[in-house]
Amino acid sequence: xxxxxxxxxxGGGNGQMNEHVEFTVKAEEDLYLTGSENTIRRVTAETNYSxxxxxxxxxxxxxxxxxxxxxxxxxxxxxxxxxxxxxxDTPETVHLQRGDTIMVRKRRKxxxxxxxxxxxxxxxxxxxxxxxxxxxxCTFMVHSENNNNNKKRKDDAMDEDETxxxxxxxxxxxxxxxxxxxxxxxxxxxxxxxxxxTNNNTNGxxxxxxxxATTTFREAEECVIHVEPDFAPCHIRYxxxxxxxxxxxxxxxxxxxxxxxxxxxxDRWLIRDLKRLVEHELIRNHxxxxxxxxxxxxxxxxHANRLSRACxxxxxxxxxxxxxxxxxxxxxxxxxxxxxxxxxAAAEMIPEGPLxxxxxxxxxxxxxxxxxxxxxxxAGLGSSPVPDSDP
Numbered sequence: 283x284x285x286x287x288x289x290x291x292x293g294g295g296n297g298q299m300n301e302h303v304e305f306t307v308k309a310e311e312d313l314y315l316t317g318s319e320n321t322i323r324r325v326t327a328e329t330n331y332s333x334x335x336x337x338x339x340x341x342x343x344x345x346x347x348x349x350x351x352x353x354x355x356x357x358x359x360x361x362x363x364x365x366x367x368x369x370x371d372t373p374e375t376v377h378l379q380r381g382d383t384i385m386v387r388k389r390r391k392x393x394x395x396x397x398x399x400x401x402x403x404x405x406x407x408x409x410x411x412x413x414x415x416x417x418x419x420c421t422f423m424v425h426s427e428n429n430n431n432n433k434k435r436k437d438d439a440m441d442e443d444e445t446x447x448x449x450x451x452x453x454x455x456x457x458x459x460x461x462x463x464x465x466x467x468x469x470x471x472x473x474x475x476x477x478x479x480t481n482n483n484t485n486g487x488x489x490x491x492x493x494x495a496t497t498t499f500r501e502a503e504e505c506v507i508h509v510e511p512d513f514a515p516c517h518i519r520y521x522x523x524x525x526x527x528x529x530x531x532x533x534x535x536x537x538x539x540x541x542x543x544x545x546x547x548x549d550r551w552l553i554r555d556l557k558r559l560v561e562h563e564l565i566r567n568h569x570x571x572x573x574x575x576x577x578x579x580x581x582x583x584x585h586a587n588r589l590s591r592a593c594x595x596x597x598x599x600x601x602x603x604x605x606x607x608x609x610x611x612x613x614x615x616x617x618x619x620x621x622x623x624x625x626x627a628a629a630e631m632i633p634e635g636p637l638x639x640x641x642x643x644x645x646x647x648x649x650x651x652x653x654x655x656x657x658x659x660x661a662g663l664g665s666s667p668v669p670d671s672d673p
Contacts, residue, residue: 310387342369360389412526418458420505470551549584565592575613
C-alpha cells in the first residue's frame with residue numbers, strides 16, 4: 283500500500299494531500315478461509331501487519347488489500363479502531379496516528395431483534411380460548427363416529443376426554459366455536475356467515491314510508507354448521523385446534539386415515555395452511571409401499587399437488603417393489619388415468635436416442651493433442667503476476 287502514496291504524490295502541490303500515516307493491523311483471532319468442503323487458517327491470532335496509507339485515503343482500499351494479501355474474502359472480515367471502521371472512513375476522520383493499531387476479526391452476525399411479543403404466551407392464550415365455552419357463539423353439528431360406522435379413533439386433538447365445548451345430542455355431536463375466529467382464519471367461514479344485502483323500498487315516492495328488508499344466509503342467523511357425514515368429531519377438533527393455534531400438537535400421533543380425512547376437510551373448506559401442513563406430514567412420516575397408492579388416489583380427489591408430486595417420486599424410487607404389490611395394483615385400478623403421470627416420469631428416465639458406442643482412443647497420435655498446462659509452462663506461458671497493491 284506504500285505504492286499508493288507514490289502514485290498519488292505525483293499530483294504535486296498539495297503536501298497535506300500527500301501526508302501518510304503508518305500503522306499496524308492486528309488479527310484479534312485466527313482468521314480462516316472457510317468453505318463447504320474445507321477450512322484453512324490464513325492468519326494466526328495476534329499477527330501484526332504494517333501498513334502505510336494516505337491520511338485522506340478511504341479504508342475500503344485497506345479492506346480489499348488486507349483480504350487479498352492474506353487470501354481471505356473481504357466480506358468475511360470487519361475492522362475497528364476506537365469504533366467500527368466503515369468503507370468511507372479515512373485515517374484522518376477517525377484520528378488515526380502513527381503507530382496506532384487497527385484490529386481485524388471475523389465479521390459478527392447481527393444480533394437477532396428482540397421479539398415484539400412472546401409467541402408461546404399467544405398460543406397459550408389461544409388454546410385457553412379454544413377450551414373456554416363461555417363466549418362461543420356458533421356450533422358445528424357433527425355425526426358421531428358410531429353413527430358413521432367409523433372405527434374408534436384416539437381423540438387427542440386437545441384432550442383425551444371430551445372438552446367442555448363438546449356436547450352429544452342423540453347421534454350428533456355439538457362442537458362449539460367462536461364465529462369471529464372462524465371468519466378471521468378462513469374465507470369459507472367468512473362467506474358462510476356473511477350477512478346479506480339491505481334492500482330499501484320506497485312506497486309512492488314518500489321518503490318517510492320506507493320498508494327495509496335484509497337478506498341473510500340461514501346459517502348466519504342460526505350460527506350452526508352442519509358437517510357432512512364424511513367427517514368425524516375428531517377431524518373437526520383437529521381442524522379447530524389448527525384454526526385457533528396454527529398447529530396440531532399431536533399431529534405425529536394421527537393415523538394415515540385421519541390425516542387423509544383432514545386433507546379432504548381442508549380442501550372442502552379451503553383452509554390452505556392446514557392442507558399444506560397435512561400434506562407435509564403425510565409425505566414425511568406416512569408414505570410407505572402399502573399407503574402410497576391410497577395417497578396418490580387422494581391427491582386427485584382433494585387437489586393436493588404437493589402430495590401428488592411426492593407420490594410419483596416415491597413410486598419411481600420404489601418401482602421394483604411396487605410392481606409386484608397386490609394392494610398397490612388393486613388401489614390403482616380405481617384411478618387408471620393416474621398411471622399416465624407415472625409413465626411420463628418413467629419415460630424421462632430413459633435416455634433419448636440410440637446409445638453410441640464408445641470411440642476408440644488412439645494413443646499413438648498424441649503429438650497433436652492440445653497443449654497441457656505443463657507444455658504451456660515450457661513454452662514460456664506463466665501465471666499472471668499478482669500486483670503488490672490494489673488498483
